[in-house]
Amino acid sequence: MMLVALAALVWGLGWWINLRLAAGPSAQSRGVRLAVPVIFGVTVLAVWELLVRGLDVPLVILPAPSLIAARFAASLPVLWADFVQTILKGALGGYVIGCGAAILTAVLVDRSDFLRRGLLPVGNFVAALPIVGTAPILVMWFGFDWQSKAAVVVVMVFFPVLVNTVAGLRETTAMQRDLMETYAASYWQGFFKLRLPAALPFIFNGLKIATTLALVGAIVAEFFGSPTVGMGFRISTSVGQLALDMVWAEIVVAALAGSVFYGAVAWVEKAVTFWHPSQRA
Amino acid sequence: MDNHEEVIRADRLDLTFQTNDGPVHALRDVNLTIDKGDFVSFIGPSGCGKTTFLRCIAALETPTGGMLSVNGMTADEARRARAYGYVFQAAGLYPWRTIAGNIRLPLEIMGFSRDEQVRRVNDVLQLVDLEGFGGKYPWQLSGGMQQRASIARALSFDADILLMDEPFGALDEIVRDHLNEQLLALWARTGKTIGFVTHSIPEAVYLSTRIVVMSPRPGRITDVIESPLPRERPLDIRESPEFIEIAHRVREGLRAGHGDV
Amino acid sequence: MRSVLPVLTVVAVIVALWYAACVPMNIKGVLTEAERAGAAVQPEGAGARRDLPALRLAINNGFAVPATWAQDRPRLPAPHQVAAELWDTTAMKKITSKRSLVYHGWVTLSATLLGFAIGTGLGILLAVGIVHSRVMDMSVMPWAIVSQTIPIIALAPMIIVVLYSIGVQGILPKAVISAYLSFFPVVVGMVKGLRSPDAMQLDLLRTYNAGKAQGFWKLRLPASIPYLFASLKIGIAASLVGAIVGELPTGAVAGLGARLLAGSYYGQTVQIWAALFAAAILAAVLVGLLGLLQRLVLTRMGMA
Structure with missing residues (x-):
């Protein structure tokens, strides 16, 4: 009971510090804006640890954070192998192919108004569908290894990126297009000097959505069959063995990979579209 | 003023837009010649076709009737020969390019050499009084400076004709006076032929050698006023009796073409 | 048109x-x-x-x-084969039959809807809290945004098994997955919506000396509706994916996910494709219904 009481105390303390910080004079400063969520996160972890220990929650229901950290540290080689298999090969491979294909398709579609009007609604429609469901089919076609996972990722990221790129390439004003006309610019001059730069914020929007989809696709596809390595494989087998500390360790990897992946794309976006109002604030 | 070398000529020009509510006569029977070195203003209420006429000269619109020649060619040939620089109502600078980069844009498209690009960018930056701002981004500059940069962009490839569509319409009066003065100086220095759309009577009178008064439904020319003012015009010329006299004529012309107001 | x-x-x-x-x-x-x-x-x-x-x-x-x-x-399989299978397993079978896609669809749909309702409800509540409390905003909002960038669906197998081991079975574990998948998009979208009124509109209410609650009901809530619907559409699609994935790890016998899994075990490609299309149709119908509701509500509010 001591630990449970301590958990309540820690929670109260963490919240009180954040209350003071949020109401304090430097609430808008960078440091505080970063510190508050971190304090909140640490508080949650501490409360989790204390409650699990205090209430003797069995490992098969919820392992304590310290246990997960220990498992993480002890299984680094396995986690790394899974990371390489699922993230670097499956997710990243599929992401590059899928996004590349989508952007190329969008460039071709952009030349024909008819195609654009036909493909945009279809693309929007498909983007809302549960495409992970294609995983069993693609596993059947491309085998158990990472190629089938990459294929699932390709299908998942293709339509969101396509729709955003096509929309972005239309995002010029009549005046900007007239200006190109007064220079008697060719189609490709207009494309590279005007429409592509103007489309970049939209393309990156699609690319950012696609990062999460790529990880989801690569992990879930492994539930339908995989070699004996990979994050989805590890999660489903560890769940079967009730080794929840391992499951959580994989989830930590997935969370880190997801944030870094997204962060990297967002960083490139900031560097490339620094001029856009949304990036200037 | 005595060399009457003809640059732009419109003969019985017609432009009719087909809309869902039936045909709209944007221009009807427009006849006008503009000589080399003229500063011609087009003035009239909205819908009178002044912008449409400018866009026809630029081959951004295609007339449905009549004849239009620019530099002795059709308007579209002239466009492809890059005969004019066009300045829009808004500066429309690309936010992803610096000021210098924006001015370089037409030079890149038209295939000028690297060295030539640098030289011309520096020249026109000086011409519009923006030296030292080449490395800035458009969104770091005031509206007046942005519009000056867009004029520099239109001047950079040194076309003989400058077409300006209400370029100072969005700016406040003080900035506008300043830019008008600068524009006159620039015109005096370069000797370009300028077509200038405005809805401000003082602006038209202050700048122009000829003022073309237009009226709507259908868009047509109702009066062409030759300005007797000297080419050298300080700002306070606007208080002189001649200036007020011309302004009065323009206002009369606008009222006559707009019988119902 | x-x-x-x-x-x-x-x-x-x-x-x-x-x-x-x-x-x-x-x-x-x-x-x-x-x-x-x-x-x-x-x-x-x-x-x-x-x-x-x-x-x-x-x-x-x-x-x-x-x-x-x-x-x-x-x-x-060719399109007509899939269409025939779809027709066979929907219109031609009794809906109580284990081979009816309507039956399997309903199993998945009920979990989706329950989870979606829970996730949306909690999401809106949290968004209201975030908008009205600076501490909550600063503590929770960054995490809600980060959650959008990580594949939280990876938690699904564990949730199923853990809930199973403490005796919770049937629709609820799947609904929990659906709930948390729809929860975060709704929080983020709703916070954006509740913050969408600009300074001038807020100042106007201040000149009326309106209270916080009045400001909420008369300005913030109505202004947030378009944003809410946009995230509801994302949320319901995510909920459906959650329910389907939730059917995979335990070898569930009913539901569209179970049909996909069974089809891939036995090489019944036509069955996989039929289940896939059933899921797609379900998603399209759900998103379409929300779109219709959005149009009705926004027209009624004079915003569309």
Whole structure:
């Protein structure tokens, strides 16, 4: 009971510090804006640890954070192998192919108004569908290894990126297009000097959505069959063995990979579209 | 003023837009010649076709009737020969390019050499009084400076004709006076032929050698006023009796073409 | 409306490509079956054919092409085969039958809707809290945004098993997954919506000396509705994916996810495709209904 009481105390303390910080004079400063969520996160972890220990929650229901950290540290080689298999090969491979294909398709579609009007609604429609469901089919076609996972990722990221790129390439004003006309610019001059730069914020929007989809696709596809390595494989087998500390360790990897992946794309976006109002604030 | 070398000529020009509510006569029977070195203003209420006429000269619109020649060619040939620089109502600078980069844009498209690009960018930056701002981004500059940069962009490839569509319409009066003065100086220095759309009577009178008064439904020319003012015009010329006299004529012309107001 | 013709064209092209793709995808299997049935196949023997391009085989054995659209267990079933299977397992079966897609669809749908309702409700509540409390905003909001960038669906198998081990079974574990998947998009979208009124609109209410609650009901909530609907559409699609994935790890016997899994175990490709299309249709209907509701509500509020 001591630990449970301590958990309540820690929670109260963490919240009180954040209350003071949020109401304090430097609430808008960078440091505080970063510190508050971190304090909140640490508080949650501490409360989790204390409650699990205090209430003797069995490992098969919820392992304590310290246990997960220990498992993480002890299984680094396995986690790394899974990371390489699922993230670097499956997710990243599929992401590059899928996004590349989508952007190329969008460039071709952009030349024909008819195609654009036909493909945009279809693309929007498909983007809302549960495409992970294609995983069993693609596993059947491309085998158990990472190629089938990459294929699932390709299908998942293709339509969101396509729709955003096509929309972005239309995002010029009549005046900007007239200006190109007064220079008697060719189609490709207009494309590279005007429409592509103007489309970049939209393309990156699609690319950012696609990062999460790529990880989801690569992990879930492994539930339908995989070699004996990979994050989805590890999660489903560890769940079967009730080794929840391992499951959580994989989830930590997935969370880190997801944030870094997204962060990297967002960083490139900031560097490339620094001029856009949304990036200037 | 005595060399009457003809640059732009419109003969019985017609432009009719087909809309869902039936045909709209944007221009009807427009006849006008503009000589080399003229500063011609087009003035009239909205819908009178002044912008449409400018866009026809630029081959951004295609007339449905009549004849239009620019530099002795059709308007579209002239466009492809890059005969004019066009300045829009808004500066429309690309936010992803610096000021210098924006001015370089037409030079890149038209295939000028690297060295030539640098030289011309520096020249026109000086011409519009923006030296030292080449490395800035458009969104770091005031509206007046942005519009000056867009004029520099239109001047950079040194076309003989400058077409300006209400370029100072969005700016406040003080900035506008300043830019008008600068524009006159620039015109005096370069000797370009300028077509200038405005809805401000003082602006038209202050700048122009000829003022073309237009009226709507259908868009047509109702009066062409030759300005007797000297080419050298300080700002306070606007208080002189001649200036007020011309302004009065323009206002009369606008009222006559707009019988119902 | 002027998009109808282009859309139909694109769909027709996709269907045509699909039929065309069936030929190279299925030709080897068809030829093996034909050879076994005694037909003359060029070249003979499955081994000799393995490394030949599928297109060559199809040209050499033109007679086998129609059979690529009518195989029992094709690698890629033709559109009409999928359509027939869909028709068979929806309209022709009693909806209580274990082979009815309506039955399986309902199993998945009920979990989706329950989870979506929970996730949306909690999401809206948290968003209101975030907008009205600076500490909550600063503590929770960054995490809600980060959650959008990580594959939280990876938690699904664990949730199913953990809840199972403490005796919670049936619809609820799947609904929990659906709930948290729809929760975060709704929080983020709703916070954006509740913050969408600009300074001038807020100042106007201040000149009326309106209270916080009045400001909420009269300005923030109505202004947030378009944002809410946008995130509801994302949320329901995520909920459906959650319910389907939730059916995978335990070897569930009912639901669209179970149909997908069973189909992939037994190589019943037509069944997989039918389940996939059922899921797609379900998603489209759900998103479409929300879109319709959005139009009705926004028209009624005078915002559309």
